[in-house]
Amino acid sequence: MVRELTVALGERSYPIYIGEGLLQEAASYFDKHGVSKKSPLMIVTDSHIGPLYLEALENVLRASGFQVVSAVVPAGEGSKSLAVFEQLVTKALEGGLDRKSTIVALGGGVIGDLAGYVAASYMRGVRFVQIPTTILAHDSSVGGKVAVNHPLAKNIIGAFHQPAFVLYDLNTLQSLPPRDVRSGLSEAIKHGLIWDEAFVAWCDDNMEKLLALDPDALGYALFKGCGVKAAVVSVDETENGLRAILNLGHTIGHALEAVAGYGELTHGEAISIGMIGSAIVGVKLGAPQEVYKVTRRVLGKSGLPVRLPEHFDTDAVMRAMMHDKKFTEGSIVYVVPTAIGKVEVRSDVPASLVRETVELLKQEADWQ
Amino acid sequence: MVRELTVALGERSYPIYIGEGLLQEAASYFDKHGVSKKSPLMIVTDSHIGPLYLEALENVLRASGFQVVSAVVPAGEGSKSLAVFEQLVTKALEGGLDRKSTIVALGGGVIGDLAGYVAASYMRGVRFVQIPTTILAHDSSVGGKVAVNHPLAKNIIGAFHQPAFVLYDLNTLQSLPPRDVRSGLSEAIKHGLIWDEAFVAWCDDNMEKLLALDPDALGYALFKGCGVKAAVVSVDETENGLRAILNLGHTIGHALEAVAGYGELTHGEAISIGMIGSAIVGVKLGAPQEVYKVTRRVLGKSGLPVRLPEHFDTDAVMRAMMHDKKFTEGSIVYVVPTAIGKVEVRSDVPASLVRETVELLKQEADWQ
Numbered sequence: 086m087v088r089e090l091t092v093a094l095g096e097r098s099y100p101i102y103i104g105e106g107l108l109q110e111a112a113s114y115f116d117k118h119g120v121s122k123k124s125p126l127m128i129v130t131d132s133h134i135g136p137l138y139l140e141a142l143e144n145v146l147r148a149s150g151f152q153v154v155s156a157v158v159p160a161g162e163g164s165k166s167l168a169v170f171e172q173l174v175t176k177a178l179e180g181g182l183d184r185k186s187t188i189v190a191l192g193g194g195v196i197g198d199l200a201g202y203v204a205a206s207y208m209r210g211v212r213f214v215q216i217p218t219t220i221l222a223h224d225s226s227v228g229g230k231v232a233v234n235h236p237l238a239k240n241i242i243g244a245f246h247q248p249a250f251v252l253y254d255l256n257t258l259q260s261l262p263p264r265d266v267r268s269g270l271s272e273a274i275k276h277g278l279i280w281d282e283a284f285v286a287w288c289d290d291n292m293e294k295l296l297a298l299d300p301d302a303l304g305y306a307l308f309k310g311c312g313v314k315a316a317v318v319s320v321d322e323t324e325n326g327l328r329a330i331l332n333l334g335h336t337i338g339h340a341l342e343a344v345a346g347y348g349e350l351t352h353g354e355a356i357s358i359g360m361i362g363s364a365i366v367g368v369k370l371g372a373p374q375e376v377y378k379v380t381r382r383v384l385g386k387s388g389l390p391v392r393l394p395e396h397f398d399t400d401a402v403m404r405a406m407m408h409d410k411k412f413t414e415g416s417i418v419y420v421v422p423t424a425i426g427k428v429e430v431r432s433d434v435p436a437s438l439v440r441e442t443v444e445l446l447k448q449e450a451d452w453q
Numbered sequence: 454m455v456r457e458l459t460v461a462l463g464e465r466s467y468p469i470y471i472g473e474g475l476l477q478e479a480a481s482y483f484d485k486h487g488v489s490k491k492s493p494l495m496i497v498t499d500s501h502i503g504p505l506y507l508e509a510l511e512n513v514l515r516a517s518g519f520q521v522v523s524a525v526v527p528a529g530e531g532s533k534s535l536a537v538f539e540q541l542v543t544k545a546l547e548g549g550l551d552r553k554s555t556i557v558a559l560g561g562g563v564i565g566d567l568a569g570y571v572a573a574s575y576m577r578g579v580r581f582v583q584i585p586t587t588i589l590a591h592d593s594s595v596g597g598k599v600a601v602n603h604p605l606a607k608n609i610i611g612a613f614h615q616p617a618f619v620l621y622d623l624n625t626l627q628s629l630p631p632r633d634v635r636s637g638l639s640e641a642i643k644h645g646l647i648w649d650e651a652f653v654a655w656c657d658d659n660m661e662k663l664l665a666l667d668p669d670a671l672g673y674a675l676f677k678g679c680g681v682k683a684a685v686v687s688v689d690e691t692e693n694g695l696r697a698i699l700n701l702g703h704t705i706g707h708a709l710e711a712v713a714g715y716g717e718l719t720h721g722e723a724i725s726i727g728m729i730g731s732a733i734v735g736v737k738l739g740a741p742q743e744v745y746k747v748t749r750r751v752l753g754k755s756g757l758p759v760r761l762p763e764h765f766d767t768d769a770v771m772r773a774m775m776h777d778k779k780f781t782e783g784s785i786v787y788v789v790p791t792a793i794g795k796v797e798v799r800s801d802v803p804a805s806l807v808r809e810t811v812e813l814l815k816q817e818a819d820w821q
Contacts, residue, residue, distance in 0.1 A: 209611045241576060
């Protein structure tokens with residue numbers, strides 16, 4: 086079965102298709118959405134995903150008459166740089182891409198962000214199609230946030246550029262390493278925690294199936310995760326208000342990523358610890374104990390880390406938080422859960438409470 | 454007097470203020486438009502304009518409580534590069550600019566394009582204010598097209614990012630070299646030729662005043678030039694249709710710029726020759742002879758070149774035209790005048806006619 090949902094953004098609305106084997110059917114989706122056959126399209130992928138799926142995708146597209154240029158960048162966050170961005174623009178120019186061309190991201194979040202920023206900028210914006218190959222990318226495939234990194238800060242150079250459509254082939258998820266599976270589930274669980282209590286309960290009940298990559302369970306989780314994000318983004322496309330709730334767990338999470346050595350924590354692992362921290366802050370500010378217990382239980386079942394390794398220096402974590410771009414005009418924006426499936430954005434959370442929480446996150450025993 | 458016009462783009466609408474001494478009154482305009490005093494703003498200027506006006510602008514803004522960071526880049530097209538773009542992002546990060554910050558372009562078209570692309574990209578888009586200091590910049594200050602160059606093509610990396618407002622201080626134009634004055638008038642005359650017969654007649658009658666930098670005449674010409682562009686852009690913000698008429702003279706003009714050695718032709722000079730070429734094409738396709746005569750007379754009065762220097766190789770010019778991004782899906786988009794103040798966009802102009810026109814442009818005697 087193919088699940089379909091629409092990200093409702095007026096004239097920039099677009100569908101997300103989720104199902105098994107969609108890569109093989111890519112040409113019909115490209116046709117349906119009017120991707121040009123007269124202008125070349127460019128597939129951007131990385132050195133991990135390229136060997137697995139690039140040739141197959143090129144073949145099905147070429148067999149239907151599409152002109153295909155491909156670019157393979159090194160796998161990893163290092164490719165989200167202005168230097169690689171410029172190389173892709175060069176490739177697009179050399180490949181003859183024009184204003185009617187489409188850029189296709191085949192890969193995870195790094196490829197989506199990088200290729201998306203190329204699509205946003207090339208000739209001041211061309212069409213963009215996402216073919217995510219990780220669970221985590223369900224998050225970045227909704228909302229059009231694209232960016233590259235600057236040596237001083239992540240995602241600081243970017244744009245809002247919505248794709249024409251998203252094609253999620255569940256088969257491409259079968260080869261994901263377990264750590265990437267868990268990291269992807271982290272954002273899916275986050276979507277439940279901010280918006281959808283029933284989906285959190287479903288995750289609680291179906292975590293084993295998810296970890297075993299059961300296609301139907303995965304398809305459902307991606308559908309729900311994308312659905313929550315789509316609902317939020319529809320209200321607030323350019324992150325001026327409601328969209329801030331998507332940062333649950335990210336204030337501490339980003340700081341941990343900044344402080345951790347390369348590879349120590351994935352993004353999903355960092356925000357897992359961050360979400361536990363947010364639950365602690367929530368309870369301390371009056372939310373029911375349940376908020377902490379359920380958050381702790383679901384994340385724990387998934388095998389994601391729920392404690393902060395002791396060697397993390399609290400001062401360093403606090404300093405990293407102060408440099409994060411979520412700080413606007415000197416005040417801190419913090420997403421605080423008030424119940425499972427419900428959060429509020431507060432700007433009055435004392436730094437002392439956050440510091441105390443970071444300390445509590447390091448304790449072996451469960452908090453409280 | 455301060456002339457004011459609005460670029461009507463729905464929620465992205467913005468005003469252009471044109472008058473003498475507006476730089477000294479900048480703070481009140483910044484206040485009026487809600488530029489943040491809590492978040493630093495960054496002024497981007499170049500090594501020619503900086504020494505003339507930067508300190509004065511910094512002083513009036515700081516005196517009113519704005520936090521000001523400044524960045525001075527080398528004057529010239531060379532600064533419209535990804536490398537300088539990255540330096541400006543670094544400067545913005547080091548200066549503590551956040552999502553509520555504003556980027557201010559103080560300078561000509563290069564600075565507007567460069568600073569505008571920084572504003573479009575920094576933290577996925579911050580506010581942007583333009584303070585143009587050339588006549589030519591009246592063109593780029595309307596419509597939100599911002600970009601940097603790639604070694605293989607001009608303006609290929611960019612965005613559509615509308616300013617919050619534009620502040621045109623006529624006093625800053627008094628020090629313009631005569632060649633820059635003429636080049637700026639070239640785009641103003643173009644706006645008349647595509648849209649406003651009466652303004653072309655006014656230019657014909659008032660060219661001496663314009664060349665003498667009479668403030669009232671200049672203010673009127675900028676008001677009319679911006680007005681035409683605003684009318685066109687309001688209908689077609691992202692260059693999908695009508696906006697193509699703004700490319701009158703640019704098909705040949707861009708090719709001449711690409712072929713010419715550095716500094717041989719300014720943009721305004723190149724499109725002046727290009728507009729003569731367009732008039733020739735127009736008459737050959739059935740427009741009244743008047744179209745050529747008036748175009749020739751007004752551009753001639755301004756001192757702009759109306760003939761192509763003989764050493765330009767016709768083959769090279771034709772090849773350069775084929776690489777221009779105005780070619781979509783293999784067909785050529787050419788803006789052809791049908792009367793003074795009226796043009797049509799045609800995609801059926803034979804390359805042979807354009808080649809013949811390039812040859813005619815080299816002839817010493819007036820054509821026909």
